[in-house]
Every structure is written in structure tokens, then in C-alpha cells.
Amino acid sequence: MSRKVIWGIIAIMSLSLIVVGVIQFFWIKRSVDLEEKNFDDKVIFALNNVKERLIGDAQERLQRDVEEIKFQNTIVDKLKQEIISGDKSTWPQNHRNLDAGSLAFLFNADHFLETIDKDKLHKYIAKELKEQKINIKYEYGVFSNDIKDYIIINGNYVAAAVGDTSKSSNVAAINPLQMAEYRMPLFANEISEPGHLNLNFPGKTRFLWSSFIPILLTSSFFTGLILFCFSYTIYIIFRQKKVSEMKTDFINNMTHEFKTPIATISLASDSILSPGIMENTDKIKRFIGIIKQENARMLNQVEKVLQMAQIEKNDLNLKISGIHLHELIEEAIINAELKVQAKGGSIETVFDAKKDEIEGDFTHISNIINNLLDNAEKYTPEKPQIIVQTKNVKKGIEISVSDNGIGMSKESQKLIFEKFYRVHTGNVHDVKGFGLGLSYVKAMVEAHGGKVSVQSELGKGSNFTIFLPEKFSNQNKV
Ligand code: ADP
Numbered sequence: 001m002s003r004k005v006i007w008g009i010i011a012i013m014s015l016s017l018i019v020v021g022v023i024q025f026f027w028i029k030r031s032v033d034l035e036e037k038n039f040d041d042k043v044i045f046a047l048n049n050v051k052e053r054l055i056g057d058a059q060e061r062l063q064r065d066v067e068e069i070k071f072q073n074t075i076v077d078k079l080k081q082e083i084i085s086g087d088k089s090t091w092p093q094n095h096r097n098l099d100a101g102s103l104a105f106l107f108n109a110d111h112f113l114e115t116i117d118k119d120k121l122h123k124y125i126a127k128e129l130k131e132q133k134i135n136i137k138y139e140y141g142v143f144s145n146d147i148k149d150y151i152i153i154n155g156n157y158v159a160a161a162v163g164d165t166s167k168s169s170n171v172a173a174i175n176p177l178q179m180a181e182y183r184m185p186l187f188a189n190e191i192s193e194p195g196h197l198n199l200n201f202p203g204k205t206r207f208l209w210s211s212f213i214p215i216l217l218t219s220s221f222f223t224g225l226i227l228f229c230f231s232y233t234i235y236i237i238f239r240q241k242k243v244s245e246m247k248t249d250f251i252n253n254m255t256h257e258f259k260t261p262i263a264t265i266s267l268a269s270d271s272i273l274s275p276g277i278m279e280n281t282d283k284i285k286r287f288i289g290i291i292k293q294e295n296a297r298m299l300n301q302v303e304k305v306l307q308m309a310q311i312e313k314n315d316l317n318l319k320i321s322g323i324h325l326h327e328l329i330e331e332a333i334i335n336a337e338l339k340v341q342a343k344g345g346s347i348e349t350v351f352d353a354k355k356d357e358i359e360g361d362f363t364h365i366s367n368i369i370n371n372l373l374d375n376a377e378k379y380t381p382e383k384p385q386i387i388v389q390t391k392n393v394k395k396g397i398e399i400s401v402s403d404n405g406i407g408m409s410k411e412s413q414k415l416i417f418e419k420f421y422r423v424h425t426g427n428v429h430d431v432k433g434f435g436l437g438l439s440y441v442k443a444m445v446e447a448h449g450g451k452v453s454v455q456s457e458l459g460k461g462s463n464f465t466i467f468l469p470e471k472f473s474n475q476n477k478v
Contacts, residue, residue: 006237013230017223024219028212035208039134040182046128047184047199053124054186058112112187113144113151113194122155125199136207141177142186144195151195153177246420246435253422253434257301261294268294301434307367308419308436311443318361318447320472325356325397329369329388336373336386345384347373353390353397359472364444371437372401372464378431379462380405396450396470402463407456416454417442441466448472 125140142152150158180200185193201207268287277283310316333347340347369388376386380403389400408416408423415421422435441464445452449469456462 006234006241010234017227017230021223024223028216028219032208032212035211036204039204039208042132042134043129043182043199043201044184046125046132046134047182047197049128050121050124050197051184051186054112054116054121057117057120058115058187061115113142113146116142116152116186118152118155118157121152121197134201136201136203138199138201139177139180140197140199141180142195142197145193146195150177243420246418246422249422250420250434250436253432254301254305257432257434258298261298264294265291304434304436304440307440311440311447316447318364318472320359320361322357323360323362323365325353325358325365325390325399325468326351327356328362328366329390329399332366332369332373333388335370336377340377340384340386343377343380343382343384345377345380345382345386347384347386347388350387350389353392355392356390356397358397358468358470360448360468365448365468368441368444368466369399369401371441372466375437375464376401376403376405376462378433379403393467396468398465398467400463400465402461404461407458407460407462409458413454413456417452 121142125138129135129138139154141150141154143149144151152158177198177200180198181204182199184197184199186196187194268290271277272284272287277287329349329351333349337347373386373388377384380386383404385404387400387402389402391398412423416423416438419439420435421439422433442452445466445468449472450467452464452466454462454464
């Protein structure tokens with residue numbers, strides 16, 4: 001899969017995720033809007049019912065008043081008869097006459113507003129909202145257009161007098177009511193609207209969204225999960241891509257590494273077979289020597305690849321015994337020293353460890369040291385100054401191999417322990433290798449329960465440090 005295709009997929013997937021997210025948001029928003037509309041309808045229905053009840057009450061009271069006045073009028077009529085007959089003693093002191101004035105007062109809509117019973121109103125609102133299954137906190141108030149103020153707030157009469165200080169205690173309640181969403185005109189007719197009932201639900205938005213929170217959370221969670229899986233997949237694709245590139249490099253490298261000895265062996269065998277050589281045993285011996293040497297070189301390469309395969313299969317088969325590290329290092333240095341000296345360099349040892357015995361597999365630990373020394377020599381083009389140092393640390397020994405070579409960048413340092421990785425810059429490619437050495441070192445050190453790390457600076461040199469525990473335990477895994 002080319003880089004372009006991968007980036008194309010990333011773009012499409014990201015776009016799809018964004019679109020799905022936006023659609024989900026709008027879908028939920030639409031549901032909340034619908035829910036709100038439903039809520040509004042229920043509240044308006046409840047308020048209408050409250051209004052009807054108030055009107056019913058007012059009519060009843062009016063009826064009673066009219067009846068009473070009518071009744072008083074009949075008494076007055078009767079009294080008038082009595083007056084005519086001369087007896088004034090039974091005249092009522094305060095009766096209302098059903099004249100135009102008192103009728104106008106009774107039928108005055110503002111008067112209806114004043115006669116609203118606060119307790120009844122409180123009960124009506126509570127009952128109607130309950131019937132509509134609206135169970136959230138609310139505030140309400142009856143506003144009079146005549147006095148331009150509230151006359152009832154949340155079940156209490158408000159002192160009507162202007163400038164009354166007791167009113168200030170209700171200011172806080174009035175303010176939210178001024179912005180109340182629900183407003184139901186009371187006792188309104190074509191000519192006038194004496195007032196209205198305001199109703200407000202402070203926690204309405206929260207209430208409406210609350211039923212969608214589980215859906216919102218679930219959908220966000222799964223969108224997040226998709227995002228995570230997608231990112232992880234992309235990460236794996238890039239990694240695989242890199243591994244496959246490195247494997248191609250490795251195959252090219254290996255072919256190259258084998259080509260030289262094969263060509264040399266072929267040349268040597270041809271030479272042996274050529275006439276005139278057959279009789280010359282010295283020459284035959286030399287050619288056979290070359291064949292053997294090249295063969296050993298190939299065997300060494302194959303061995304490295306096989307070791308890696310073994311590690312991959314977790315089939316290590318370590319032969320654990322007591323090892324004197326200083327002896328092991330000295331031996332490894334003998335092998336590496338020739339090449340170092342040929343470049344005009346030297347290998348120095350600083351054995352600070354008082355106790356150099358550990359438990360481990362001799363061959364593998366030798367290979368580890370050999371690989372590090374090999375690299376120190378390979379990646380130091382001129383006069384290698386290699387220092388091998390040991391010291392005792394808590395529960396084990398630390399060995400460091402430092403050189404004054406080409407060093408490497410921070411980015412490379414993170415990758416060198418990966419299989420097949422080789423630094424691709426500058427003249428590094430002149431140096432032969434499979435990119436397996438350090439991954440082997442890491443796998444083996446970890447199999448012994450140890451740790452490996454590197455400090456390096458481009459152009460200055462590198463320092464590899466390995467820690468090996470004193471005691472080998474079976475829990476140490478690859
Ligand atoms: P290789 O077979 O390429 O040497 P290694 O796994 O041993 O494989 O090393 C991986 C890469 O790390 C090398 O290709 C090289 O770029 C870098 N490297 C290893 N050791 C050193 C060192 N001492 N100095 C500089 N670069 C090094």
C-alpha cells in the first residue's frame with residue numbers, strides 16, 4: 001500500500017468520522033428540540049387549564065356577589081315598603097345597591113385579578129403540572145398590567161403598595177420571572193388584558209438534555225473507540241510498512257553479503273580445477289583455505305539469521321552457568337582487537353567491578369559483547385578508541401562499551417534495537433551488516449533479565465550500557 005493510499009484512507013476516514021459526529025449531534029439536538037416542543041405543549045395545556053379554573057372561580061364569585069346584591073335589593077325594597085309604612089329602624093347600615101357603579105366594579109376585569117386566591121392558584125398549578133407529568137422545579141407569578149407589578153409570586157401575595165420595602169425580598173424571584181418562557185394572559189377580553197400568569201422552569205434545559213446524556217455518552221464512547229482503533233490500525237500499517245521496507249533492505253543486504261563469498265568460492269574452485277594447479281599442492285591448499293574462510297563467513301551470517309529466528313520463536317534454550325565476565329570480555333577483545341589495531345586504534349578495559357561473576361549463558365553473553373565491540377569498530381572509521389568498563393550495581397553488573405565513532409541521532413537511537421533497522425544516512429551504508437546485531441543484543445540481555453541502553457551524539461561517539469543481573473531466574477523472559 002503506497003503512502004498516498006494510506007493518507008487518502010486517513011483523510012476519508014477522518015472526514016467520515018467528523019460527518020458522523022456532526023450528524024449525531026444534530027440528530028440528538030433535533031430530538032431535544034422535539035422534546036422541548038412536547039414539554040412546551042404540556043405546559044401550555046396545563047396553564048390553559050389553570051386559567052380556565054381561575055375563570056371558573058371568578059365567575060362563581062361574581063355569581064355569588066350578584067346573588068347577594070340581588071338579595072340585598074329585595075331587602076331594600078322590603079324596607080322601602082316599611083319606610084313608607086313609617087318604620088326606619090331595620091334599615092341595613094352597609095348594603096350594596098345593584099346600581100351601575102357596583103356592577104361596573106364587579107365586572108371590572110382588574111377586579112378578577114385581585115380576587116385570585118393564592119392558595120387555590122398554587123394548588124391548581126401544582127395539580128395541572130403533575131397531571132402533565134412535569135416534575136421539575138418551577139417559579140410563577142401573577143402580573144398585573146394595571147399596577148405594573150406582580151401581585152402573587154410562588155404562592156404568596158406581594159404587598160402592592162409602591163415603595164413597599166417588603167417587596168424587595170421578592171426581587172430575586174421576580175427577575176427570573178420577567179424572562180419567564182411561559183406567559184398566559186388572565187381574564188383577557190377584546191378590550192383589555194388585566195394581567196398574566198408567568199411560569200418559569202429554571203432547570204428546563206438541563207432536564208431536557210438529561211434524558212439524552214446516556215445516548216450522548218454512549219455515542220461519544222463508541223466514536224472514541226472507533227477513533228482509537230482507527231489510529232491504532234494506521235499505526236500498525238505504518239509499522240508494518242517500515243518492517244517490510246527493512247526486510248527488503250535485509251534481503252538485498254544478505255544477497256550482497258552472500259554474493260561475495262559465493263563468487264570467491266566459485267573462483268577458488270575454478271582455479272583449483274584449472275590445468276596446472278592440480279599438481280601444485282601448495283596452491284590447492286591456499287585455495288581450499290580461501291574456500292574454508294569464505295564458508296566460515298557465510299556460516300557466521302547464517303548463524304546470526306538463525307539466532308534471530310530462534311529468538312522470535314522464543315526458543316532460546318539458554319545454558320545457564322556461572323560466568324566470570326572479565327574473562328569473557330578479555331576473550332572477546334582478543335577477537336576484535338586485530339581489526340581495531342588495523343585501523344590504528346585500541347581497546348581499553350576499566351574493570352571496576354569487584355565481583356564479576358554472574359549466572360548466564362556463556363555463548364550468548366559472549367555474542368552480546370562481540371556484537372557491541374564489532375559495532376564500535378565498524379562505526380568508527382578512524383583510530384577507534386574503545387573503552388569497555390564494568391562496575392557492580394545493585395543486584396548485578398553494568399558493562400559499558402564506548403567508542404569515538406560516527407555516533408547517531410536521537411531518532412536513530414530509538415530504532416537501532418529494532419530488527420533489520422540500519423541507519424540510512426551518510427556513509428553508514430558502506431559498513432556491512434544485517435541490522436540484526438543490536439536486536440539480538442536486546443533480546444538476549446532481556447532474556448537474562450537485564451537491560452540495554454544507548455547514549456550517543458552524532459560525530460562524537462556512542463556508549464552502550466548493559467545491565468546483567470547477578471542471579472538468573474526463570475521469570476526472566478524474552
Ligand atoms: P548492523 O548489522 O547494521 O550493524 P546492528 O543491529 O548491530 O546492525 O546496528 C543497527 C544500527 O545501529 C547500525 O546499522 C548502525 O547504524 C547503528 N549503530 C550500532 N552501533 C553503533 C555505534 N557504535 N556507533 C554508531 N552507530 C551504531
